[in-house]
Amino acid sequence: MVVKMLLRGAVVLAVLVSAAPLLAQTGGLEGVCKGEKGELLVGNPILIERQEVKGVYKTKTDKHGKYIYIGLPLGSYKVTLQDPNGRTLFNITKHVGMGDPTDVDFDLQKERAQQQQANPELQKKLEEQQKEQKQSTGLKQIFDQGTELYNEKKFAEAAAMYEQAVPLAKGNNVPIVMGRLGDSYAKAKQYDKAVQTYQFGIQANPQDFNLHNNLGNVYADMGKIPEAQAEFQKAAEADPPNASRAYFNLGVVMYNKGRMDEAAAALKKATEVDANYADAYFYEGQALFGKASVGADGKIAPAPGTAEAFQQYLKLEPNGSHATEAQAVLQTLESTVQMEVKVEKKKKKG
Numbered sequence: 427m428v429v430k431m432l433l434r435g436a437v438v439l440a441v442l443v444s445a446a447p448l449l450a451q452t453g454g455l456e457g458v459c460k461g462e463k464g465e466l467l468v469g470n471p472i473l474i475e476r477q478e479v480k481g482v483y484k485t486k487t488d489k490h491g492k493y494i495y496i497g498l499p500l501g502s503y504k505v506t507l508q509d510p511n512g513r514t515l516f517n518i519t520k521h522v523g524m525g526d527p528t529d530v531d532f533d534l535q536k537e538r539a540q541q542q543q544a545n546p547e548l549q550k551k552l553e554e555q556q557k558e559q560k561q562s563t564g565l566k567q568i569f570d571q572g573t574e575l576y577n578e579k580k581f582a583e584a585a586a587m588y589e590q591a592v593p594l595a596k597g598n599n600v601p602i603v604m605g606r607l608g609d610s611y612a613k614a615k616q617y618d619k620a621v622q623t624y625q626f627g628i629q630a631n632p633q634d635f636n637l638h639n640n641l642g643n644v645y646a647d648m649g650k651i652p653e654a655q656a657e658f659q660k661a662a663e664a665d666p667p668n669a670s671r672a673y674f675n676l677g678v679v680m681y682n683k684g685r686m687d688e689a690a691a692a693l694k695k696a697t698e699v700d701a702n703y704a705d706a707y708f709y710e711g712q713a714l715f716g717k718a719s720v721g722a723d724g725k726i727a728p729a730p731g732t733a734e735a736f737q738q739y740l741k742l743e744p745n746g747s748h749a750t751e752a753q754a755v756l757q758t759l760e761s762t763v764q765m766e767v768k769v770e771k772k773k774k775k776g
Contacts, residue, residue, distance in 0.1 A: 451499070451524065452496075452497050452498060452500065453500055453523050453525065454494065454495055454496040454498055455493075455495050455503070455520070455528055456492070456495070456527040456528075456530070457492070457505075458490075459472075459487050460491060460534060460535065461534050462534045462538055466487075467487050467532075470507060470508060470515075471484060471512060472487065472495070472506070472507060473506040474498070474504075474505055474506075475503060476501055477519070483495055483498065496527065499522075500522055500523060501521070504517055505517060505518050505520060507532045507534075516532055516534060516537055518532070565594040565599065568587060568588075569606070571587050572591065576609070581611075584606075585607060585611050585616070585619075591603045592604070600630040600631070601628075601634045604624070605624075605634070605640070607623045608623035609640060611623055621645070625641070633665075635664045635668050635672070636661075639657070639658065639661040639671065641657045642654045642656075643679075651683060658672045658673070658675055659672070666699075669696075669699045670696040670699035673693065673696035673699065674692075674696040674703065674705065674709070676692040677693035677706070677713065681709055681712065686716040686717050687717070690710055694710055694731075696710075697710060702742060704738075704739050705739075705748070707738045707739040708739040708752060710731075711733075711736040711739065714728065715728060715732050717729040732755075736756050740756075
């Protein structure tokens with residue numbers, strides 16, 4: 427009996443001994459993850475990929491920036507730290523052995539420093555990126571301050587602020603800064619500076635619609651009509667979908683100068699580009715009405731298209747700001763004008 431119990435115990439012991447190596451044929455990974463500023467990374471995915479035999483395992487960092495994965499088959503693994511969107515931040519290849527989990531920490535600040543030391547070109551590139559980032563931040567702060575002053579109608583002060591932004595502007599930011607600087611000068615009636623600023627911006631981006639359009643407005647304010655016409659035309663050619671605005675501005679300038687033929691032609695182009703441009707129809711009608719004549723019968727002889735322009739305006743904007751004027755002109759065109767013509771005859775000297 428005792429012998430049987432001893433034999434039975436020996437069998438159980440043998441099973442346990444034989445099972446122990448099987449249970450120990452796995453390992454694990456654990457570590458702490460820190461970002462480029464030394465901060466703990468929370469909720470970041472950890473991708474664990476076995477190298478010799480295909481196998482993929484996943485986990486995440488906890489609120490302390492830690493992760494752990496137990497039960498990995500022994501072998502070599504590529505451990506990848508990802509951002510919350512699954513983008514790779516860094517990876518390390520490590521062998522996983524039996525026993526306690528293998529430590530694989532991620533310290534992006536330390537890794538970045540080591541990479542810079544090992545690669546001078548990379549270090550230079552990173553320094554340039556940091557410089558650009560600093561410039562971009564400074565540019566935004568100055569630009570925002572200028573915009574606040576501009577919105578407060580403190581145009582001279584806004585121009586002074588935008589001037590500080592010019593040396594910081596690079597690439598696509600150049601025409602943007604120069605445009606706002608030019609606008610500020612124009613609003614402050616510093617026309618010569620506005621012209622110089624817009625021209626500099628155009629050199630950086632010759633196809634910028636707003637720069638050409640705004641330069642045209644400045645030339646018009648200065649009374650330089652041929653130059654204004656040229657810039658409005660360039661604006662229209664630079665951005666065909668917005669050409670109606672450039673032609674409208676040109677038409678209004680010509681109208682204000684009393685050049686009705688040129689005004690009507692420009693405004694006609696505006697409506698051809700944008701058939702729903704109500705104000706363009708109204709001013710086209712005004713320009714055409716300015717060309718009207720009075721016949722021998724005392725009736726107004728409007729230029730062709732006058733009534734149609736006003737009618738189209740009212741169709742688009744029946745309650746628009748110019749509706750009353752448009753209706754009055756149409757009524758005038760439909761009525762007979764009584765005119766008394768007096769002719770003074772010179773007396774002959776005796």
